[in-house]
Amino acid sequence: MKIKKILVSQPKPLSEKSPYFDLERKYGVEVVFRPFIKIEGLTSREFRQSKIPITNHTAVIFTARTAVDHYFRLCKELRFNVPDTMKYFCVSETIAHYLQKYIIYRKRKIFYSETGHAEALLPLLAKHSKETYIYPISDVHDQKLHIPEDGSIKFTKAIMYRTVSEVIRNDEEFDYDMIILFTPSGVKSLMQSFPHFEQGNIAIGAMGGKTIEELKNNGLRLDLTTSPKAPSIAAAMDQYIKEHLDDPEEPRIVQERFKDNEPVPVVKEKVVVPPPVVEKKKEEPKEPEKAPVKKTTAKKTPAKKAPAKKASAKKAPAKKATTAKKASTTKSASAKKATTSKATATKKTPAKKAAATKKTTK
Numbered sequence: 001m002k003i004k005k006i007l008v009s010q011p012k013p014l015s016e017k018s019p020y021f022d023l024e025r026k027y028g029v030e031v032v033f034r035p036f037i038k039i040e041g042l043t044s045r046e047f048r049q050s051k052i053p054i055t056n057h058t059a060v061i062f063t064a065r066t067a068v069d070h071y072f073r074l075c076k077e078l079r080f081n082v083p084d085t086m087k088y089f090c091v092s093e094t095i096a097h098y099l100q101k102y103i104i105y106r107k108r109k110i111f112y113s114e115t116g117h118a119e120a121l122l123p124l125l126a127k128h129s130k131e132t133y134i135y136p137i138s139d140v141h142d143q144k145l146h147i148p149e150d151g152s153i154k155f156t157k158a159i160m161y162r163t164v165s166e167v168i169r170n171d172e173e174f175d176y177d178m179i180i181l182f183t184p185s186g187v188k189s190l191m192q193s194f195p196h197f198e199q200g201n202i203a204i205g206a207m208g209g210k211t212i213e214e215l216k217n218n219g220l221r222l223d224l225t226t227s228p229k230a231p232s233i234a235a236a237m238d239q240y241i242k243e244h245l246d247d248p249e250e251p252r253i254v255q256e257r258f259k260d261n262e263p264v265p266v267v268k269e270k271v272v273v274p275p276p277v278v279e280k281k282k283e284e285p286k287e288p289e290k291a292p293v294k295k296t297t298a299k300k301t302p303a304k305k306a307p308a309k310k311a312s313a314k315k316a317p318a319k320k321a322t323t324a325k326k327a328s329t330t331k332s333a334s335a336k337k338a339t340t341s342k343a344t345a346t347k348k349t350p351a352k353k354a355a356a357t358k359k360t361t362k
Contacts, residue, residue, distance in 0.1 A: 002244050003203065004029055006237070007176040009036040009186045019234035027241055034168070036181070036189035039138070041070045041161045044077040052158045054080050057134040059087040061125070061155065063118065063144050065098050067136040070160040072102045084108070087131060089124060091144065092116045118145040125153050136160045140185055140210075165189030178203040178240075180233060184214040191218050203240065207233050 008020060012033040020031045054075060062068050075082055087109045090096040096112040099105060111128075113120035125133065125147065133155035135147070139162040147155055163185040168174070174194070179202060181187055187206075191197060203223040206212050215222055223240065230236040 002201070003027075003177040003241055005176050006031045006178040006180065008033050008180045009182060009190075010180075011035050019232070019238075023234065023238060023241070026238075027245075029241070032176070036166055036168075036186040037163045037183060038166050039066055039161055040164050041073060042159065044074060047074055047078070047158075047160065050159065052134070052156055054078065054134060054158075057132045057156065058085070059089060059128065059131040059133045061089050061121075061133050061135045061145065062095050062099075063091045063137075065095055066138075066161060068095065068098055068102070071136045074160055087111070087128065089121060089128075089133070091118050091121055121145060122147070125155075129153060132156075134158055138163055140183070165192055168193035176202065178205065178237070180204075180237070181206045181211055181215070182208065182233075184208075184210045187211060187214040187218060187220070205233060205236060205240070 006023075006029055008031060010033055013020065020033075023029060024031055060071060062071075072082070082103075084107065088096070088099060088103075088111070090099070090110065090112040093112050093114075093116070096110050097105070099108070099110060111121075111124050113124075122145075129152060131154070133153065135145075135155050135157045137157055137159055139159050147153055163183065165185050165188050167189065179190070181190070181204065199220055204215065204220055205224040206215055206222060207226050212222055212225065224236045226233060226236055230239050
């Protein structure tokens with residue numbers, strides 16, 4: 001195969017599900033990630049020189065996450081508190097969700113293109129024609145959103161960050177079979193790092209109108225780009241590598257090489273396990289033998305209850321004793337009352353006799 005080492009002028013993806021890693025596994029190529037540019041934000045002093053008042057705008061248009069970062073950074077440096085009534089219009093849903101880093105998503109008015117294309121955002125902007133939009137962009141940018149300048153939509157382009165080329169050192173090895181570029185600044189960085197660069201058999205891929213134009217201006221050849229059959233640059237790379245294979249069966253050989261690394265004995269153990277499981281299932285019908293255990297429990301229950309009844313029988317005389325005691329106490333109480341009543345009667349009789357004698361003497 002002609003292509004064995006590819007240079008992608010972007011940072012390395014954080015997720016392992018990147019299509020670039022799929023190309024490595026599918027074709028056995030080596031993909032090296034090396035950004036040709038870096039982004040620097042304008043200082044608050046530099047932004048003031050543009051004389052663009054952020055406070056005069058009621059809505060913001062975002063076409064990239066870097067624009068979101070630098071917009072809120074400048075607002076903080078300029079001591080401008082973004083009002084809750086601010087409206088946000090985003091090119092895609094991913095950029096809209098990225099706003100959660102700076103605002104409360106549910107409590108704000110956020111609009112985005114359902115298709116993910118910039119053209120689908122224009123009807124939303126026209127629908128809110130009373131708003132005054134600010135459009136944060138880079139100093140060198142590919143116009144994804146073509147807003148009509150007939151005055152129907154009031155907007156202001158504000159440069160809030162710039163792209164700076166990162167020069168490649170001369171001592172670095174440059175033995176790539178394919179180079180993928182994404183921005184005009186990346187093309188300029190390549191030519192600045194290697195002023196006498198000769199393309200030769202190196203395949204160059206690029207996306208974006210201005211990036212392709214910058215390639216042609218520097219006398220470079222475009223070998224692959226996005227198309228309806230290959231909507232992404234990774235799909236275009238897959239199509240190009242497949243067309244330039246020395247051996248059509250090479251992808252299958254590479255995939256088998258990756259499969260050889262998988263542990264095979266684990267599969268053999270799974271095949272051996274089922275027989276003992278079947279033998280255990282046959283032993284299950286022995287459950288009826290548990291029936292006599294239930295009979296023994298039934299016999300034991302009356303034996304336990306019998307002493308309980310005897311105990312209750314023994315307690316009966318105790319009750320009689322208590323009743324006898326109560327009767328004796330009641331008899332003694334009645335006897336005491338009788339004696340007290342007799343005593344009171346005897347005390348009263350002499351008093352009555354004395355009163356009778358007094359009356360007779362008179």
